[in-house]
Amino acid sequence: MTMWVANGLSQDLPSGVVMAGNWQGAELAIWRSVSGRLAAWGDRCPHRGMRLSHGFVRGETLSCIYHGWTYGSDGACSKIPAHPTMVPPAAIKAEVYQCVEADGVIWVGPAGPEADLPDLSGMVAVRSVSVLGDVAALTRALPGFVADGALWRGQVGGVSVSLVVQARGAGLGLHALCGAAAHRVAVSRWLDGVVQLVEQEALT
Ligand code: FES
Numbered sequence: 578m579t580m581w582v583a584n585g586l587s588q589d590l591p592s593g594v595v596m597a598g599n600w601q602g603a604e605l606a607i608w609r610s611v612s613g614r615l616a617a618w619g620d621r622c623p624h625r626g627m628r629l630s631h632g633f634v635r636g637e638t639l640s641c642i643y644h645g646w647t648y649g650s651d652g653a654c655s656k657i658p659a660h661p662t663m664v665p666p667a668a669i670k671a672e673v674y675q676c677v678e679a680d681g682v683i684w685v686g687p688a689g690p691e692a693d694l695p696d697l698s699g700m701v702a703v704r705s706v707s708v709l710g711d712v713a714a715l716t717r718a719l720p721g722f723v724a725d726g727a728l729w730r731g732q733v734g735g736v737s738v739s740l741v742v743q744a745r746g747a748g749l750g751l752h753a754l755c756g757a758a759a760h761r762v763a764v765s766r767w768l769d770g771v772v773q774l775v776e777q778e779a780l781t
Pocket of ligand 1: 624625641646
């Protein structure tokens with residue numbers, strides 16, 4: 578079954594921007610073209626391995642920052658600046674992952690058939706934070722929340738809150754959504770407190 582991993586909120590990745598991400602230990606470059614198309618690739622240029630997340634978006638392509646090799650939305654190399662008249666071989670291609678957006682969250686999975694995404698319908702994106710702590714520390718910091726895989730749900734001041742949890746290096750990414758747009762500011766402040774609590778708990 579497809580294992581989806583949240584890599585951010587849609588609002589975290591505007592058009593024309595590339596960011597680093599991950600999927601089950603694999604490092605990724607996740608980018609959005611100028612027209613809004615989303616893609617997730619292995620974070621390694623097929624030329625000499627530079628991180629594609631350090632590259633730059635031009636229109637509907639992503640270019641590596643090292644020698645400028647350029648890749649189209651299907652991951653295939655479309656241009657090698659040092660050989661401007663050459664058509665790049667089809668084998669030169671970034672490693673493509675499945676990347677979709679639903680309910681304001683960017684999800685990554687392996688290439689293949691789509692499985693069901695976690696249901697976050699009706700929820701409103703708040704913001705994403707990084708925290709230095711693990712799931713055990715998060716569990717102690719949020720005793721009223723119920724975890725279903727990476728999706729944690731609870732109530733904050735009478736408002737439904739969902740946290741989508743992502744492993745991020747030595748810590749976690751917390752992607753927060755709430756049940757009503759009018760409560761986004763309050764939930765965002767609450768989230769600051771959660772970061773402090775988790776980091777305190779991680780030290781105990
Ligand atoms: S390493 Fe990417 S273009 Fe050379």
